[in-house]
Amino acid sequence: MYSDTNTIGIVGAGAGGEAILANLLEIPGIIVKYMCDINPDAPALELARKNNIQCITDTSLKVLLDDTEVDLIFEITGKDKVFEYLQKNKLPGCNVMGSAAARVMFHMIDTQQKITTELKAYKIMLAERVMERTDELEFVNKELQQQVYSYQILNEKLQEINDEKTKYLVNATHQLKAPFAAIQSYVDILLAGYADDLSDKVIGIVGKIKTRCVLLSQSIKEMLELANLNSCIEENIKMENVCLNSLIAEVIDMVESISEARRIEFEFKQCTGNCMVKCNPDQIKTLVQTLIENALNYSDDNSEIEVTLIEGPSTRVTLTVTDHGIGIAPKNLKLIFKEYFRSNEAVKKSMNGTGLGLSIAKRIAQIHRTDILVDSTLGEGSSFKVAFSLLQE
């Protein structure tokens, strides 16, 4: 389709020649060297002069025909004689194109130019659209940033309110601690008989007061603990390398007197592999104690509780506490981690309880980037699982 032709001469400087010259001037790589016409006032001659193209007005066209650089001659006069003359006298390496062929070619060039112009317009339109969309996106982005900013402010305010609430709760519960401790010691004095001889009836009532006091002190302790855990800055919690086998054995020892009295047997399968974890030992002790005490509280006497610690899955070590007690109804499985929730079965089995133990344990698990999973069948027993990340060597 492409030839090496790049030097051109045009014969015929009328309106057609002028149109062809104008077109050729637009095409890169093409040199129009000659514009020829016997009429010195032909319109294309003026355009040719303006573009420093050599103009020939003699009839022989010798300069054009003898020029070895000329590859192609456009004959635009429409006269057969001129075409024949050019064909006859041209050099062998030169081609002559008649008016009809030139018209077809320029029709093609014209069409191509139209397409180019349309493409340019399309490009401009696309660029404008991209700019419009960019503006829109910038606007939406700014709005989003503003919203994020207002949410941040709102969040900070909520955090402040929450901190205030926690502070108030901690203060109030703390204030309650001292009077309860005092009541408890007065009750102990009465029960020990230091005040006076009391009738059995009074001793019975005072004994009930003591039980309630113990329960309330326990509730206050748990409320304080949960409030502190909720408001603590996690980064400030002291973490230590802990052997979970020893920590769990310590907790089981702590409840030994209760389990022995109720003839509940603990079977502790220690971990035979790695069980070193980085944790806050006090918090993990509380978590393990909660699971073990619940297993005790919600089991029948003469039953068995299995505690196992197994390395895995992957880089974790898993603690499982399984009892054969009252179990948990499916509808309550989600609720047991909510503050103050106690199932009817649990209240029947053990009156004393605040319903805060598992909320505290769950928060501790969260601080240690883990979770407590539960599997239970009502009337058959429950199994609680926690997987801790092993200490990386």
Ligand SMILES: Nc1ncnc2c1ncn2[C@@H]1O[C@H](COP(=O)(O)OP(=O)(O)OP(=O)(O)O)[C@@H](O)[C@H]1O
């Ligand atoms: N091992 C278990 N078997 C059956 N139900 C359980 C068991 N552990 C927990 N639950 C249920 O989950 C509830 C919440 O337990 P959680 O330890 O938070 O509170 P609690 O035992 O009632 O009181 P406390 O806060 O004094 O421990 C219990 O009241 C009981 O309904």
Ligand SMILES: [Mg+2]
């Ligand atoms: Mg409990």
